[in-house]
Amino acid sequence: MTLSNKLELQDQAKLLYDTELQLWINKTINQLENRQFEQLDIEHLIEELRDLGKSDKTSLISNLKILIAHLLKLKVQFDAPETIKYSWYNSVDEHRERIQDCLNDNPSFNNFLPEAIEKAYPNARKLAIKEGKRATRGIRIPQENDYLISCPFTIKHLLDENFYGI
Secondary structure: OHHHHHHHHHHHHHHEEEEHHHEEEHHHHHHHHHOOOOHOHHHHHHHHHHHHHHHHHHHHHHHHHHHHHHHHHHHHHHOOHHHHHHHHHHHHHHHHHHHHHHHHOOHHHHHHHHHHHHHHHHHHHHHHHHHHHHOOOOOOOHHHHHHHOOOOOHHHHOOOOOOOOO
């Protein structure tokens, strides 16, 4: 294959990536399966692989944020009526399951978990504070300092399906 043919194939691959991502993915998979490495759009393949890892980590952090926010609400607003706390329990269960699925799919994320919690906690705290300020129906509105600056939950707490922070 001449250099000009290689350049033309690379240009076609880049155009396909920019216009028809799913076709580009299918073509790239086919090229990998057929060991046609010289035809791969390496630049975009690397970009997609990097984004894939980022996306999974972002999802883990996002689910941790919601889990922690609702555990905080259960801890701080312990005197809220059970009917209100039920939605927080359900959210805790759902997001804990999502986190567990993510960890099962990406076992190496167990090593990332402490960092993910550290990244998620400030936003989880902020969310719990915002939601706490919207309390109605005679529910006590907590003060910001009721929410600890650092995460009061261990990894074991966060992953324990029977732990609700109270």
